[in-house]
Amino acid sequence: xxxxxxxxxxxxxxxxxxxxxxxxxxxxxxxxxxxxxxxxxxxxxxxxxxxxxxxxxxxxxxxxxxxxxxxxxxxxxxxxxxxxxxxxxxxxxxxxxxxxxxxxxxxxxxxxxxxxxxxxxxxxxxxxxxxxxxxxxxxxxxxxxxxxxxxxxxxxxxxxxxxxxxxxxxxxxxxxxxxxxxxxxxxxxxxxxxxxxxxxxxxxxxxxxxxxxxxxxxxxxxxxxxxxxxxxxxxxxxxxxxxxxxxxxxxxxxxxxxxxxxxxxxxxxxxxxxxxxxxxxxxxxxxxxxxxxxxxxxxxxxxxxxxxxxxxxxxxxxxxxxxxxxxxxxxxxxxxxxxxxxxxxxx
Amino acid sequence: xxxxxxxxxxxxxxxxxxxxxxxxxxxxxxxxxxxxxxxxxxxxxxxxxxxxxxxxxxxxxxxxxxxxxxxxxxxxxxxxxxxxxxxxxxxxxxxxxxxxxxxxxxxxxxxxxxxxxxxxxxxxxxxxxxxxxxxxxxxxxxxxxxxxxxxxxxxxxxxxxxxxxxxxxxxxxxxxxxxxxxxxxxxxxxxxxxxxxxxxxxxxxxxxxxxxxxxxxxxxxxxxxxxxxxxxxxxxxxxxxxxxxxxxxxxxxxxxxxxxxxxxxxxxxxxxxxxxxxxxxxxxxxxxxxxxxxxxxxxxxxxxxxxxxxxxxxxxxxxxxxxxxxxxxxxxxxxxxxxxxxxxxxxxx
Numbered sequence: 095x096x097x098x099x100x101x102x103x104x105x106x107x108x109x110x111x112x113x114x115x116x117x118x119x120x121x122x123x124x125x126x127x128x129x130x131x132x133x134x135x136x137x138x139x140x141x142x143x144x145x146x147x148x149x150x151x152x153x154x155x156x157x158x159x160x161x162x163x164x165x166x167x168x169x170x171x172x173x174x175x176x177x178x179x180x181x182x183x184x185x186x187x188x189x190x191x192x193x194x195x196x197x198x199x200x201x202x203x204x205x206x207x208x209x210x211x212x213x214x215x216x217x218x219x220x221x222x223x224x225x226x227x228x229x230x231x232x233x234x235x236x237x238x239x240x241x242x243x244x245x246x247x248x249x250x251x252x253x254x255x256x257x258x259x260x261x262x263x264x265x266x267x268x269x270x271x272x273x274x275x276x277x278x279x280x281x282x283x284x285x286x287x288x289x290x291x292x293x294x295x296x297x298x299x300x301x302x303x304x305x306x307x308x309x310x311x312x313x314x315x316x317x318x319x320x321x322x323x324x325x326x327x328x329x330x331x332x333x334x335x336x337x338x339x340x341x342x343x344x345x346x347x348x349x350x351x352x353x354x355x356x357x358x359x360x361x362x363x364x365x366x367x368x369x370x371x372x373x374x375x376x377x378x379x380x381x382x383x384x385x386x387x388x389x390x391x392x393x394x395x396x397x398x399x400x401x402x403x404x405x406x407x408x409x410x411x412x413x414x415x416x417x418x419x420x421x422x423x424x425x426x427x428x429x430x431x432x433x434x435x436x437x438x439x440x441x
Numbered sequence: 442x443x444x445x446x447x448x449x450x451x452x453x454x455x456x457x458x459x460x461x462x463x464x465x466x467x468x469x470x471x472x473x474x475x476x477x478x479x480x481x482x483x484x485x486x487x488x489x490x491x492x493x494x495x496x497x498x499x500x501x502x503x504x505x506x507x508x509x510x511x512x513x514x515x516x517x518x519x520x521x522x523x524x525x526x527x528x529x530x531x532x533x534x535x536x537x538x539x540x541x542x543x544x545x546x547x548x549x550x551x552x553x554x555x556x557x558x559x560x561x562x563x564x565x566x567x568x569x570x571x572x573x574x575x576x577x578x579x580x581x582x583x584x585x586x587x588x589x590x591x592x593x594x595x596x597x598x599x600x601x602x603x604x605x606x607x608x609x610x611x612x613x614x615x616x617x618x619x620x621x622x623x624x625x626x627x628x629x630x631x632x633x634x635x636x637x638x639x640x641x642x643x644x645x646x647x648x649x650x651x652x653x654x655x656x657x658x659x660x661x662x663x664x665x666x667x668x669x670x671x672x673x674x675x676x677x678x679x680x681x682x683x684x685x686x687x688x689x690x691x692x693x694x695x696x697x698x699x700x701x702x703x704x705x706x707x708x709x710x711x712x713x714x715x716x717x718x719x720x721x722x723x724x725x726x727x728x729x730x731x732x733x734x735x736x737x738x739x740x741x742x743x744x745x746x747x748x749x750x751x752x753x754x755x756x757x758x759x760x761x762x763x764x765x766x767x768x769x770x771x772x773x774x775x776x777x778x779x780x781x782x783x784x785x786x787x788x789x790x
Binding site: 432 | 501506509590678727
């Protein structure tokens, strides 16, 4: 008799936990904060889950409220899953479910910002994701004019995507330009060839090269949220070409201890499935008023692309032209883009 | 004839029902109006606590649909699918069986949170152990969702995708065959075969009478599902707890400093994948962020080892299998994946 009575308590606790999870999802949906934790693609599935859990909770309440004789039948159905008779074990087991629920209900839902970025490690070099250390060509280091031309030729020669005949034409042109005979920008070289020379690609970076070429034709490069990672990767990969161009980006302010007083990072968290796999990506910004911006403040920034060295690594830098403080967007994170890169640049 | 006691019992139970319903409905109404009711800032000011909470909640929310799906499929199989069916589905020849099982993930594309309850049920229902193991080792990797996610993460290096899929099938098939040759005892913990006896009650007879009396196969499935949800869920959440703690309080840069040598990087990646416990659809993006600091071979280790064995998964495996068997599996995977990745790294990348 005692055993059956305790089974009723089990059912009630289980119902409570299931309903708790269900309510928690409802709460997040109602407050429009579910996207702080999981990728929008998963949201419908989480909503369905909460409905199913709620139905299961009702079923458990129904079991708990039935008389002992019916409970007995139900309990015996639980083959292989009979709950432990030890009270401490049960407290432990249900505690495992209750603690995250309590944390969820009691703590405010915060956007992941500097605190998370500091633990995960800010990524200021987006293109490094796409340039493996061994097989692909190393990023072009900053060089004097002449050397740089040569290295372009070398890179173009290395890759097989540009046909031989056009390759030699480009090489000729470049050599002439080095000799001071012609100006590369005088239009005598077709615009396409010029772009190909500026955006050397190999089989692996082809897509980024194409994206870079499209972005290159823009007066102001807008880093739209949909293609955030892809655009900053393309710009970073060819940052020498983009030097001097303007870029518009929005994100939160992040700082590291060894940054100069006129420096901060404008950053976004990139999420794939859930907050646990998110990674912070950012661009170093230099501004005379840098110190006046609080950490985690959201801003829309227009700056001029340049380069600088930070922690011994050559990285992209923005020189702030215009900074506008904004509210954190409703969906504060960015996601990998699964579509075609060419859709990322509006004509 | 109604005794006084019975009347008393009836009235207390009506009272209980009413009270419960009033309580539940009141709670729902309060929540609908003030969803932020219990929120306080007490814990939020503790350094790292917010990060911990965000990580924990996100992992639990992310895994919940998969766990529920796994539990539902497992319960429906338990009640509706006859054992002969499964036996017929997997080829008798162990080599063929292991290969077929390695590709089952294409039909059932979920990560290990969803797979473990299903595999446990399949094995209990008569799927050969070696095939079940090959299924849950390869399943979280060899499926269309993970394929496309890896392809997007390694846009500039598609070889990684094929290496990942290939190595996963190779390792799963090899381990399946090793298990076919060496493991003869039933490694299922509390397997439904033995459970009836273990709990002392005459479950079998009761279950059958129960089924005919109520005609409720569906109800039986719900019963199983609910119990299994709690059974597996506690390990899942416990694993999420530890993962969230590590993610919130140990800076990644410190972890990365541990090992970057040719061989140590593989060992490091095993440990790293194990404690991060990422979903197989997401880990490719995390791996991509290490392209510039780690060799492609060691990233391959990360991408294959993580979905097969990680902290969250280990705890869930322990709920289904005996500890000795789980340790055997972990050791096998931890030996074979880095060796395979080293070979692929040496010759193909």
